[in-house]
Amino acid sequence: MADEQQDVLTVNIVTPDGVVYDHRAKLVVVRAVDGDLGIMANHEPIVAPLQIGEVRVQRVDEPNHENRIAVNGGFMEVADNVASIVADSAERARDIDLSRAEAARERAEHKIETAKQAHNTDDLARAQVALRRAINRINVKRDAQH
Structure with missing residues (x-):
């Protein structure tokens, strides 16, 4: 079980209005200022400014499906298998x-x-x-x- 946890990344997206997204994932792809950035579990700590763009998340519980979230800038911090995205606004595809x-x-x-x-x-x-x-x-x- 401990090995399973090491292969999981928690992805959360927060705006001033609260939590927009919070799931366990295998992969998250964001549009950073310097280009697209893919993050998996056990990634080195990083902070990256984000552009207006799509965040794609490959969830652990739905490996054949990607969640898509429209994010309007902000930044992402990755540390200890948690990818936290802080944005002015964000909206899940299903809510658009x-x-x-x-x-x-x-x-x-x-x-x-x-x-x-x-x-x-x-x-x-x-x-x-x-x-x-x-x-x-x-x-x-x-x-x-x-």
Whole structure:
């Protein structure tokens, strides 16, 4: 039993609203600032800043299924077979409302055009982040459906 525990990684994702995800896994893949990063049990301690992107988790109890979570930046800390992700916001694929995400994408695209016409760089930057978040949510939901 002790050997089994050494091959398991606990993955938890926390936002200001609370715990979004907490499961035991064989593998977690995140989109770090420097590229994709795959973490398995017994990984050396690491702290990595995250981009807006998808987190994929291969759970121990569902080896043929990946959980997908849309994460909006933050960071991941790995130590003692625990991968903790702290993010401003995160949403599991099963909880994403695709029509709301697509509406958010359309709003962001409209705001980008408006900001470009007004030469408003602050609004443009905010709208571009909103667009990346909306597209991430759409992609996570669609990837999970296939």
